[in-house]
Amino acid sequence: MLLHNKSIAIIGGGPGGLTLARLLQNKGVTVKVYERDSSRDVRVQGATLDLHYQSGLKALEAAGLMDAFKENYRPGADKIRILNKDGVIFFDEHGKEPADNFGDEWFRPEIDRAPLRDLLLNSLQPDTVIWDSHIVSLKKVDDAWQIIFKNGTTAIADVIVGADGANSKIRPFVTPVKPFYSGVTILERNIYDAKNNAPKIYKLLQGGKIMAFGDSKTITMSAKGDGSLDFYIGFKAVDGWVKESGTDFKDNIKILEWFKNEYAAWDDSWQELFEYTESYFTPRPLYCMPLNQYWKAQPDITLIGDAAHLMPPYAGEGVNIAMLDALQLSDSLTGNSFTNLKSAIAGYEEEMFKRFAEVGQESLDNTHWMHSQEGLSKIIELFT
């Protein structure tokens, strides 16, 4: 095997990095995951994820984790309601029986990020993940890579996989190509104990998802298994708005005022999302890697997931293709199709570039039409 006697360092323990670690360990490869979070108990935020037959579920199947997934997925959490800014429901999947047909390519079961992370972590050999490992740089030392951590310590590995997400510290060692701004910014946060802290919206959500459209703006929401809800509002803004607006995103009172102003034409019932004061908003200007990005493969370093192909979240594909990257990279590195590491990495990267050119285009297209005056009519057309 190409990785015989080689040590692999995966930088970042998100869905992409952990899936890769599991797949490589199943093939007997020596692997460590270096993760910035201080421990596995750090609360995992973010929306519920639907996993797709050809990508996320395929990777879990190959990793031998479908039983664990079936114990943790949330039947019915995919049921969606589509509303306009006045709170009128235009499309509603509640009332439909929840599907649970794992063989059907259109069945997209939902799982929360924390249980997904847990099931991947539980599948790894003890001490695979080195927590509290904030990587700041890499250095080539003879034929190996020295990994440099923020606290001044170092580690050595033969092969590096950058799975460290949107602001990857590994990406510059693979390519100088940078992301561009999509034109849309989101503000995201979690409301804990949503039943009590946002009772009207909680009732409207019914344990599923909501998408609301109006005036070229959106609100996207999902109920989570721990009783919280995650939502993000999307709106057009100039690049640099987060800094230039001078908004203090830790000042919930000011953000409520901002919302009342910016979403003035929206029904007052949406304000419940902003009246909660126990958590802060994360502003995220949405960036995308160039769809035609390309680089020459190296024999000992590559990228997967958002580090390779960051894109806006409106195609619902990011986690799915991060996991598919992991599967294809693992297959290339541990199978018999390639004669050396450079061609194995090149083989994986060729597929990854092609896949991203398509999925990235879809995510950009969705981002643009959803934040246009036609957003509501177009989504209704799609769903019906």
Ligand SMILES: Cc1cc2nc3c(=O)[nH]c(=O)nc-3n(C[C@H](O)[C@H](O)[C@H](O)COP(=O)(O)OP(=O)(O)OC[C@H]3O[C@@H](n4cnc5c(N)ncnc54)[C@H](O)[C@@H]3O)c2cc1C
């Ligand atoms: C609001 C929002 C909603 C989304 N909704 C969906 C959805 O519904 N479906 C979907 O498929 N995708 C969705 N996505 C996209 C999805 O979250 C990402 O595509 C996916 O998480 C990428 O996985 P990853 O493993 O590549 O990176 P990440 O999940 O970003 O994981 C990277 C890991 O690396 C660690 N890390 C970062 N920097 C360092 C460092 N310097 N040193 C060490 N460790 C580091 C981080 O702590 C993290 O654990 C959404 C994204 C957003 C922002």
